[in-house]
Amino acid sequence: MRYEIFDCPIDVLTKAETVAIVREAMKIRKPMTHVALNVAKLVNMRFDPVLAEDVKNSDLIGIDGMGIVLAARLLGFHVKERVAGIDLFEEALATCATDGFRPFFLGATPEILARAVAAVRTRFPAIQFAGFRDGYFKQNQENEVVEEIRKSGADCLFIGMPTPRKERFLAAHRHNLGVSFVMGVGGSFDVIAGHVNRAPSWIQNFGLEWLYRVYQEPRRMWWRYLRTNTIFTGMMIRAIGERLNSSLHNHTAGTKA
Template sequence: MTLKDVVFANVGGLKTACVTREQLVDIIASQVDMVRERSASQPMVVFDSNGHGISLANSDKAFYEALTQADLIHADGQSVVSMSKWLGGVSIPERSATTDLMHDIPGRKGLTLSHFLLGGSENVVSQCGELLTKRYANFKLNGTHHGYFDKQNCDQLIAQINAAKPDILWVGLGKPEEQFWVIQHKDKLQVPVIITCGGCYNYVTGDYCRAPMWMQKAGIEWLHRLLTQPKKLFWRYLTTNPHSVYCVLKHKFRQTT
């Protein structure tokens, strides 16, 4: 599957790809091939959507406009998958969590891609790169850089990334900063694919623990995160979860009137 084959659903005002995890990897791999063959020159920008993102996009115009400039938005949250089924028409077949995507790409047999990891602390991003390199024979690490840099004056960092020539640039600066940074600098970045990934590096290193599989399948991984990081996430989930549901229903009503 390539990007032009993707069908999208409007979930909470965001044009979200109706793809499986496997198809998402196919799209990323095809983009890398097209750049290698010089049939494409611009980076493909991949953002994600979850309850927090939907809520933020509907309350922050600048963030919404940044999201609309992505080439593909995938369903990072199970709630997005569930809410897409309320809309009628084509729905999202399954969740494609970014924490899984970071493993799905090197986990694909016969697919060897190079990566540059940007974001997080120096220790976490370096350790994440080392762990993925050891775990996957086809994960090629072309470089890492921490996320504590001058976001407005980063020509040297961009030059470092371009010199490393990765197939995929992962940007883990957190919402909405990572989306703003990517959109601001994508025209200078000479990479086939850019994927925002939030705090995914911390899950690879084990600093954050994922929910049990039954909670992931039930769509309540957010509850596990809340219980393990209550000070950080309590207010976010209390406000954004109900708001995201409202936003999905609001946009559904607008489409049917």
């Protein structure tokens, strides 16, 4: 079910429902793009039109962050669970291993990428990669990269490049990749490679993964999360205020009638 919060569409699905949609897309070769929506991305959409266009044009917009879950619930939407991008990524890889779909990894440094590929092969011995390429290529090499992906015959493409580079790459080449399912995975290659640790389950359940990332990379992350979380809090306060005012107005109008 698709809804909208803060002018951004979201797909309210469980992880199982999302995996089923992804599997079907690869099975019938239906082009599909997934984006994992968190607070930082939702806020940055307001200032980055390329990012906003990428998110809004995606076929699946998953609720990745607990902040989005809480916002949707406060605004009246029934969200059963959060579908974290890395969890969906791992489920998609499991699907590739069991159903014979072939993934292509694009992004990260050569070292991290090699470690991520090795870790996936260890975890899913049956998986067959269509290919992989690090993210350190120049803009004038993009057509070469696109052609490599297209010729690989990949069923799915996982892109581990930072925003807004990933969005600009897809905006330019989305329709020439020849891949059924495309998903941006952020820093998931780093996690799978063992370069970055994911937060413990109890921290994930409390929606504090962002704080754990700040703990691991304080210099790079503290300002990003301070800025986006502050803006998001303001957005939520305004939205709740408007909702309360609307309810009060409707109640008053009903009493007068």
